[in-house]
Amino acid sequence: MLGEPTRDRRAERHERTKAEILDAAWDVARADGLAGLTLRDVARKVGMRPPSVYSYFASKHAIYDAMYAQGCREFLGRVSRLDLTGDALTDLRAGARMFLDFCVEDPARYQLMFQRTIPGFEPSTESYALAVEGLESLRAELVKIGITAPNALDMLTALTTGLADQQISNDPGGDRWLKLLDEAMEMFLAHMNTRTRRKVR
Structure with missing residues (x-):
């Protein structure tokens, strides 16, 4: 029994408090907007x-x-958790739906991750690496369904x-722009397929 590591309860408490602070920061950001977040609140x-x-x-930016x-x-x-079928259009729609749902379900999170709404804030190298990992995983999924154009991921995002x-800004809680997703993916796939055929000729 002497060789068993002991729990570092102090470190565990510290991590729990950090998680509590983070939860509180999200609550404030969702209620008052990202820019309205204050350490006091x-x-x-x-x-x-x-x-x-x-x-x-260390700072408010560290919380961000x-x-x-x-x-x-x-x-x-x-x-x-994406469950892909191998059919290009079906999988494009599923991936895009997942992404769009992720964006619109939490506007504060969307603004922090995908817009530059906080003056002076840039994610740390470690945090940004997670964003790059997400993009690269999406690029890999595009390749699996045959979309390999260098700018395909940029166009899709x-x-x-x-x-x-548009959905967040003009119809929060609605589906006006969400309903356009399937058609947008049809257009995207048709365009990418046309480009591929041109290169083959």
Whole structure:
């Protein structure tokens, strides 16, 4: 029994408090907007004084960074659960639907991950690596269904984030732009197939 590692209860408490602060930060961002997030409001939500938050996060941007990383991990989880069929259009629609649902279900998370709404904030190298991993996993899925054009992923993300922007901005809670997704994926696939045929000639 002497060789068994002992639990570091202090470190566990520290991590639990960090997670609580992060949850509170999301609550504030969703209620008041990302730019409206203040350490004072976050601290009040978790029952501590604002200076105490610095024991867990070095700055407000460090909280944003942790939120960004958490959002990226959630997205990677969604990508890993995609159930693809091998049919290009079916799989494109399924992947795009997953992405669009992820975006519109939490506008604060969407703004933090996919827009530059916080002056001066840039994700850390570690957090940004998670975002790159998400993009590369999507690129790999495109390759599996035969879409290999260098700009295919850029075009796909432009289409889907454009729909997300419109939905969040102009019809929150509705489906006006969500309903355009299937047609947008048909157009995207047709365009990519046309490009491929031109190269073959």
